[in-house]
Amino acid sequence: MASLSASNHVARVLSVANHVADVDASSRIANSWRRCLVNHKLDPARQGPPQTFTEAEVRHAAEPMEETIRLAMPELDDLARALRDAGYCVNLADANATMLFSRLPGEADARMFLDWKIYTGSNFAETFEGTNGLGTALAEEKPILVHRDEHFRAQWHMFSCAVAPLFDQAGRLAGAINITSCRADLERTAHQLALAVTMQATRRIEGAIFRAHFRNAWIATVPGDGGSGLIAYDDDRRVVGACRSARAMLGLTDGMIASGIDVSRYVRFDHQAVRGTDELVEQRRADGSPLGQGHVAPPMRAKPLAPRRDAPVDRFDALHRLAGRDPEMVKSVKRLGAVIDRDLPVLLQGETGVGKDVFARAIHAASNRARNNYVALNCAAMPESLIDAELFGYEAGAFTGARRDGSKGLIVQAHGGTLFLDEIGDMPIALQTRLLRVLENREVWPLGALKPVAVDIRLISATHRDLGGMVEEGSFRADLYFRLRGIAVRLPALRERADRDDIIRQIAREEAPGCRLSDEAWSQLAAYPYPGNMRQLRHVLRLAGCTAESGVITDADLDLPPFGGRAAESDLAAAERATIVGALRAHGGRVAEAARALKLSRATLYRKIKQLKIESV
Numbered sequence: 001m002a003s004l005s006a007s008n009h010v011a012r013v014l015s016v017a018n019h020v021a022d023v024d025a026s027s028r029i030a031n032s033w034r035r036c037l038v039n040h041k042l043d044p045a046r047q048g049p050p051q052t053f054t055e056a057e058v059r060h061a062a063e064p065m066e067e068t069i070r071l072a073m074p075e076l077d078d079l080a081r082a083l084r085d086a087g088y089c090v091n092l093a094d095a096n097a098t099m100l101f102s103r104l105p106g107e108a109d110a111r112m113f114l115d116w117k118i119y120t121g122s123n124f125a126e127t128f129e130g131t132n133g134l135g136t137a138l139a140e141e142k143p144i145l146v147h148r149d150e151h152f153r154a155q156w157h158m159f160s161c162a163v164a165p166l167f168d169q170a171g172r173l174a175g176a177i178n179i180t181s182c183r184a185d186l187e188r189t190a191h192q193l194a195l196a197v198t199m200q201a202t203r204r205i206e207g208a209i210f211r212a213h214f215r216n217a218w219i220a221t222v223p224g225d226g227g228s229g230l231i232a233y234d235d236d237r238r239v240v241g242a243c244r245s246a247r248a249m250l251g252l253t254d255g256m257i258a259s260g261i262d263v264s265r266y267v268r269f270d271h272q273a274v275r276g277t278d279e280l281v282e283q284r285r286a287d288g289s290p291l292g293q294g295h296v297a298p299p300m301r302a303k304p305l306a307p308r309r310d311a312p313v314d315r316f317d318a319l320h321r322l323a324g325r326d327p328e329m330v331k332s333v334k335r336l337g338a339v340i341d342r343d344l345p346v347l348l349q350g351e352t353g354v355g356k357d358v359f360a361r362a363i364h365a366a367s368n369r370a371r372n373n374y375v376a377l378n379c380a381a382m383p384e385s386l387i388d389a390e391l392f393g394y395e396a397g398a399f400t401g402a403r404r405d406g407s408k409g410l411i412v413q414a415h416g417g418t419l420f421l422d423e424i425g426d427m428p429i430a431l432q433t434r435l436l437r438v439l440e441n442r443e444v445w446p447l448g449a450l451k452p453v454a455v456d457i458r459l460i461s462a463t464h465r466d467l468g469g470m471v472e473e474g475s476f477r478a479d480l481y482f483r484l485r486g487i488a489v490r491l492p493a494l495r496e497r498a499d500r501d502d503i504i505r506q507i508a509r510e511e512a513p514g515c516r517l518s519d520e521a522w523s524q525l526a527a528y529p530y531p532g533n534m535r536q537l538r539h540v541l542r543l544a545g546c547t548a549e550s551g552v553i554t555d556a557d558l559d560l561p562p563f564g565g566r567a568a569e570s571d572l573a574a575a576e577r578a579t580i581v582g583a584l585r586a587h588g589g590r591v592a593e594a595a596r597a598l599k600l601s602r603a604t605l606y607r608k609i610k611q612l613k614i615e616s617v
Contacts (some may be wrong), residue, residue: 006045006154013037013044013152028140030149032131035139036152042130049117050129053098055584058121062100068092068166068174069101071208074516076103079179081601085195087183089113094175097125097135112182118159124178129153133161134178139153141165141173145195147188156499158182162195164202170254171244177202194418203227206243210227214241215300222267222283223292224249224499233263263338269296300513315370316340318362322355325499332489339487341368345439347424347484348462350491353533356462357422359491369458372417375410380423388431393437394447411444411455418458425465425476436480460486481580494530494537498582501526501597507537512545512553518557519600526579526598528560577612580605584614 014037016030023392038044062069072092074412080090080103085108091103102120104110113119126135128218130152137144143164149157161180168174181191207230211219213230222229229246233239238260242252250266268284283291316337324327337347346363348356357376365373377390392519393409411419421427427435438444439459443452461484470476494500504525508517517525521544530536544557580598595605608614 009149009154009157010044012149021181028136028144029131029146032126032136032139033152036126036130038495040127040130042128042152044130044154046153047155049122051123053121053123055121058098058100061094061096061098064301064423065094065100065175067212068205071212072101072166072177072515073550073552074204075208076101078428079103079177079198079201082197083179085183086181086186086190086194088179088181088194089118090180091118091134091180092118092175093124093134093138093178095138095173096123097138097176098123099134099178108184110463112158113180114533116159116235118180118568131154131179132156133163134176137163137176137178138166138173143195143199145191146190146415147191158184160188160191162198164192164195166202166207167244169210169241169243171242171572174209177205210241210243211297211300215513216243217299219297220263220267220269220283221294222246222249223294227293231267232238233264237263239263257466259612267291300424301615309414315366318365319359322359322362324497324502326492326497327495328490328492335487336363336366340366343457344486345461345484346486347467347488348491349462349467349488350462350464351493351531351533352464353530353535354491354493355534356491359489360418360422360460360462363460364420364458365456367418369417373414374418374420375414376422377410378418378422380426388434389447391431392434392444392446395449395452407526409444409446411438412446412453414457418460421459421461423463423465423468424461425463429475429477432477432480432565436477436483439480441482494533495528500579502577503534504537507534508541508553511538511541512548515545515548515551515553518552518554519604521553521558522598523600523604524555524558524560577614580612581609581614 011568013033016033030381036044036137036437041156045201063488068094076090076092080088083090084105087105088107089105090103091099093099099118099120099122104113104119122135123129124132126132126139129135131146132151132153133144133146136146143162145160145162147160151157151159160181161178163176163178165173165347166175167179177198179194181194210230210232217232217234220231220233222231224245227245227428229249231239231246231250231252232241232244239257239262240260242250242257242568252266265286268286268288281293281296283294285291316333317335319336323333340363348359360376361374364370389407389409391409391411393407402589438455441452442456443454445452467476469479471478494503495504508515525537525540532539540559543559544553547557548554580594583594584591587597591605591609593601595602598605600608
């Protein structure tokens, strides 16, 4: 509809109501105009601001929506940043069309919204304001674009509104995401594209709401012709929830869900789904026909289901998860897979905090010794006088203070399983000799024993030291070194890993569930060199999750001390430079895509490129 004067606009609205105007009488805009005239008794010529609530009234209205607002904030902020240059105001409103959260555009555009009272606290219900994006989308429970003169009231003719209704975990109307622009130079097609972006953001918010509500359930993403749907089910495979699209797709009702109907009545998964992998799994309809591929996520706090007896289990799952997408780690896991059940000791090398014990446990779990004991000893944490007794054991009365019935040593306890010796480089020379004898003879002589005890162990050792250098210095036995080094695996430091961003995100989800990282916090986490590696990152994010206000972790919540003394600034700059260069290379030098991957604005990334003197890559 072309821009009209106020009087002509009123005449047009009345013509549509009387089915006189030359427009599609069945269009949503025409139907809304008729509702406003006939049902709501509204006057299209009325002037004046919308109904606006006080701050106290807004707080009261927002109370039931607090969790929804918190979960929606990351998407709303991203949406506001993406649409800011086009002059869009971004709002989240409740089901009554009251704006509870607003992000205004910059400069002159923001002034227009403030002057017309389009901000937090304003109410745009169709019953009061007539046809408008927010009110009409909520009235019809469908996304809509109301462009300029399509508004019922003539005074809103300079605005274009694109709105998507928001539904909760049970498919009930919870509110709407509204974007409004006052830019006269934007055509309808531009606003249609903006509506599509808004609808995608709204679907992601709905997914976040659903997953947060059913965090202790299994959640399957089910593919469909009109998009995917989410189904939540418990350990007994009883459906406990379904989103709006899944209900429509599968014909699920509240009554069916309340009855605890089995999920297999609607969708069946292949064997991988029982483990809740992050990979796509094949899904089928109840009749066995293919449905497509979708994800199955395990409970966020509950223990995963034990594998079904008829389902083959990939024993390398834990190792693959630890390897992530780092090429060096992936290669190491592949090499380990070839010798996992062979009688070959493993030597793990890496800095403190890289997760050597976790990796050793994953090797044990993947081996044919997984049903037997995994026994660990930190050689650096045990007093030298006690390591001998702890490792090899002793007979009753072997020394003053010994237990009355003696003690099995850790090596004997690990019989049939795995013995993990952490910080093996700190083992005294005398004990190195005794350990070498055990590895050669496959038997242990406990202190005070009259005969040896036969043992069958898989030995995994770990150290942050340079054992080769220690051999040259004479502080570590060369023959033991080569006994331990059946297959050597280097675990890279966190700052060296190609998938460091993935690791930070995953650990943030584990240590600070329900929190999101601000851009500044993400920038710091991505650039920091982590001398304490995974252990340090976990502690930092665990603390940040406790101190974050409103579920947002800021740079002030991050306890990241300077690294390397006087060289701290250069270390951080080098790490930050490497991160940015890596992102630029990964995205073919495209700054916009690299900025999105780094969770930075383009302006910030350009500034850092200039500051760090990064040339084209």
